[in-house]
Amino acid sequence: MLSLRILECERITKSYGKNQVLQDVSFSIDGIGCVGFLGANGAGKTTTIRILTGLAAPTSGTVKVAGYDAVKDRNKVSREIGYVPQIPSFYNYMTATEWMHWVGTLYGLDKKTIHERTEELLHLCGIYEVKDRAVGGYSGGMKQRLAIAQALINQPKIIILDEPVSALDPMGRYDVLLLIEKLKQVMTVFMSTHILDDIERVADHIVIIRQGTVVLSSTMEDLRANHVEPVIEFTLDHQAGDLITMLENTPWVTEVNYNGGRYKVQSSDMQKAQAELPQIIIQSGSILSSYQVSAMTLEDIFLKVVNQS
Amino acid sequence: MTALPMIKKEFRELFTSYKILFIPLVFIALTITQPITMKMLPTLLENATGLPEGTVIEIPTPTAAEVLATAVSKFSTLGSFILIMIVMGSIAGERASGVASMVFVKPISRAKYYLAKAFTYYILTIVSMLIAMGVTAYYTEILFGDLSWLHVWTGTLMYIPNLLLVVTTTLCASSYFSSAVSAGGVSLVFNIVIFTVPPFLGTFLSMVSPDALTNASMAVLRGSALTEASVTAAPSLAGVFSLIAIFFFMGWYLLEKQEI
Amino acid sequence: MDANMQIVLPLIILQVILLVLAMFDLIRRDASRVRGGKKWPWALVIVFISTLGPVTYFFAGRKD
Numbered sequence: 001m002l003s004l005r006i007l008e009c010e011r012i013t014k015s016y017g018k019n020q021v022l023q024d025v026s027f028s029i030d031g032i033g034c035v036g037f038l039g040a041n042g043a044g045k046t047t048t049i050r051i052l053t054g055l056a057a058p059t060s061g062t063v064k065v066a067g068y069d070a071v072k073d074r075n076k077v078s079r080e081i082g083y084v085p086q087i088p089s090f091y092n093y094m095t096a097t098e099w100m101h102w103v104g105t106l107y108g109l110d111k112k113t114i115h116e117r118t119e120e121l122l123h124l125c126g127i128y129e130v131k132d133r134a135v136g137g138y139s140g141g142m143k144q145r146l147a148i149a150q151a152l153i154n155q156p157k158i159i160i161l162d163e164p165v166s167a168l169d170p171m172g173r174y175d176v177l178l179l180i181e182k183l184k185q186v187m188t189v190f191m192s193t194h195i196l197d198d199i200e201r202v203a204d205h206i207v208i209i210r211q212g213t214v215v216l217s218s219t220m221e222d223l224r225a226n227h228v229e230p231v232i233e234f235t236l237d238h239q240a241g242d243l244i245t246m247l248e249n250t251p252w253v254t255e256v257n258y259n260g261g262r263y264k265v266q267s268s269d270m271q272k273a274q275a276e277l278p279q280i281i282i283q284s285g286s287i288l289s290s291y292q293v294s295a296m297t298l299e300d301i302f303l304k305v306v307n308q309s
Numbered sequence: 310m311t312a313l314p315m316i317k318k319e320f321r322e323l324f325t326s327y328k329i330l331f332i333p334l335v336f337i338a339l340t341i342t343q344p345i346t347m348k349m350l351p352t353l354l355e356n357a358t359g360l361p362e363g364t365v366i367e368i369p370t371p372t373a374a375e376v377l378a379t380a381v382s383k384f385s386t387l388g389s390f391i392l393i394m395i396v397m398g399s400i401a402g403e404r405a406s407g408v409a410s411m412v413f414v415k416p417i418s419r420a421k422y423y424l425a426k427a428f429t430y431y432i433l434t435i436v437s438m439l440i441a442m443g444v445t446a447y448y449t450e451i452l453f454g455d456l457s458w459l460h461v462w463t464g465t466l467m468y469i470p471n472l473l474l475v476v477t478t479t480l481c482a483s484s485y486f487s488s489a490v491s492a493g494g495v496s497l498v499f500n501i502v503i504f505t506v507p508p509f510l511g512t513f514l515s516m517v518s519p520d521a522l523t524n525a526s527m528a529v530l531r532g533s534a535l536t537e538a539s540v541t542a543a544p545s546l547a548g549v550f551s552l553i554a555i556f557f558f559m560g561w562y563l564l565e566k567q568e569i
Numbered sequence: 570m571d572a573n574m575q576i577v578l579p580l581i582i583l584q585v586i587l588l589v590l591a592m593f594d595l596i597r598r599d600a601s602r603v604r605g606g607k608k609w610p611w612a613l614v615i616v617f618i619s620t621l622g623p624v625t626y627f628f629a630g631r632k633d
C-alpha cells in the first residue's frame with residue numbers, strides 16, 4: 001500500500017511579539033497509525049496543534065496536512081481532519097445528537113448519512129445513552145467523548161487530539177486509549193501528551209518537542225532499535241572467584257553493575273555477549289540462579305534523548 | 310449555500326435565549342414611554358405640591374407627529390446601548406468559551422460565520438425597530454390624534470441605518486477583542502464619539518454624519534415634505550452606509566487574521 | 570377605570586410580559602448558569618424592580 005504523507009511541518013516558527021514559542025518544528029508523518037506528540041507543559045504542543053488545524057498561522061515555515069497547505073488551503077484541510085481540543089466546548093443548549101447533525105451539515109453531508117454516522121459514532125464513543133441531553137449538563141469526560149465522536153463525522157484522514165486523556169479519571173483514560181487503538185487501524189491519530197505511559201501504550205511514531213524545537217521524530221520501532229541498549233541481568237546462587245573483575249576485562253563489556261545481589265551487564269556487541277556470558281559465569285565456578293535480557297524502558301530513552309539535546 | 314447551517318443556528322439562539330421576544334419588547338417599552346409621559350405631563354404637574362392656589366400652567370399639547378419624532382430619538386441613546394449589549398459577545402463570547410475553535414476547524418469559512426452573525430443581528434434589529442415604532446405610532450394616534458403613516462414608516466426606515474452602524478461597529482469590535490466586555494466598552498465609546506462629534510467638525514462632516522441622519526429622520530416623522538427631506542438625507546445616508554461598509558469589512562478582515 | 574390608568578396600561582402590560590418572561594427563563598435555568606450561582610436574588614430583582622429588573626437579568630444575569 002502506498003502510504004500518504006499526511007503531515008509535513010517544515011521549519012515552523014511562531015512568535016508572539018518577542019516571545020518565541022516555536023523555534024524550529026520540523027517533522028513528517030506517513031500513513032496511518034498513532035503519533036504520540038510528547039513534550040512537557042509549555043513546550044509548544046498546543047501552539048503546534050493550533051497551526052496544524054489552521055486556527056493559528058505560523059510566523060514562518062510551511063505546514064502541509066493531507067497534502068494541503070494549512071494556511072492557504074484552510075478550508076480544504078478542514079475537510080480532511082478531525083480536531084479535539086484539550087477542553088472541548090459546544091453550544092450548551094444543543095443535545096449531542098443536535099450537535100452531530102449540525103456539524104454534519106457544515107460538512108455538507110446528506111441527512112441519511114448524518115443520521116447513520118451519528119448513531120454509529122455515539123455508540124462507538126460510549127455516549128449513546130445521553131445523546132438527547134443538553135451538552136451543558138455533560139461532565140468533562142462526556143464532553144471529551146462527544147468531541148471525539150463529532151471529529152469523526154467526516155471520516156477524516158487524520159484526527160488531532162490535544163491532551164485527550166490528561167483530564168480524565170483512570171477508567172475514562174483506559175476507554176479513550178482503547179478507542180485510539182481502534183481508530184489508528186484506519187486513520188492517522190495525532191495525539192499530544194505529557195505522559196509517557198500513554199505513548200508507550202498506543203503510539204507507533206513519536207515526536208518529542210522541547211522548548212519549541214522538535215528534538216526527536218522517529219517510529220517506535222526505529223527508536224527501540226537505535227536507542228535501546230539491551231541489558232543482561234543475572235543473579236547467582238553461588239559465587240566463586242572475582243567475577244566482576246573478570247567481566248570488566250572482557251573486551252565486549254562496556255559496563256558492569258553489582259547491586260543487591262543483582263548483576264547488570266551492558267555490552268557493545270550483544271550477540272557475542274549473549275553467546276559468551278553464560279560460559280564465563282560457569283567457568284568462574286559460579287552457579288546461575290536467574291538470567292534475563294531486558295530492554296531499556298521508554299523512560300530511559302526519553303531521558304537520554306532529552307538530555308542529549 | 311454553506312452559510313445556511315450557521316444562519317439557522319444563529320436564529321435558533323435568538324429563540325432559545327428569548328432575544329427574539331425580549332428585544333422588541335424592550336424597544337417598545339423604550340419608545341412607548343414617550344407618548345405616555347407626554348400625555349401624563351399636565352396631570353403630573355397639577356398634582357405637584359407647592360404650587361400656589363390658582364396657578365395656571367399652560368403647556369401646549371404636542372402634536373402626534375412631534376411625539377413620535379422624540380420617540381425615535383430614544384434609539385440614539387438607550388436603544389443603541391441595548392444593541393451593543395446584545396451584539397458585543399456574539400463572536401468574542403464564542404472565542405472565550407472555546408466553541409469557536411470547534412467551529413473554525415470545520416469547513417465553514419470565517420467569512421460565512423461572520424456574515425451569518427451580521428445577517429442575524431441586522432434582521433433582529435430591523436424587525437424589533439419596526440415593531441416598536443409601529444406599536445408606539447399606533448398608541449400615539451390613540452392618545453394624540455391622527456398620524457401620516459407614510460411619514461411614520463419613511464422616518465423609521467431612515468433611522469435604521471444608524472442602528473445597523475451600531476451593530477456593525479460592535480460586531481467588528483467583537484471579532485477583534487477576546488472579551489465581550491472589552492468589545493462592548495470600545496464600541497460604546499466609539500459610537501458616542503461618532504454620533505456626537507462630527508457636527509462640530511465643519512459643514513461637510515456634519516452633513517454626512519449619523520447625527521444628520523437622525524435629524525432627517527426626525528424631520529420626516531414631524532411631517533416635513535418627503536421630497537425635501539430626501540435631499541437633506543441623501544448625504545448622511547451615503548455617509549452612514551459607507552461607515553457600515555468600512556466596519557463590516559474591517560471586522561471580517563480582523564476575524565480572518567484572528568488566532569483562535 | 571381611571572383615565573390615567575388607561576393611558577399607562579400598555580406600559581403595565583409590557584412590564585408584566587417582561588417579568589413573566591424573565592421569571593420563566595430563571596425557573597427553567599440551572600442555578601449554575603445564573604450569575605452568582607443562586608437564583609433567589611435574581612427572582613427578587615425581577616419581581617421588585619419594574620422593567621429594569623427583567624432587563625438587567627436578561628443582560629447580566631444569564632451565563633451560557
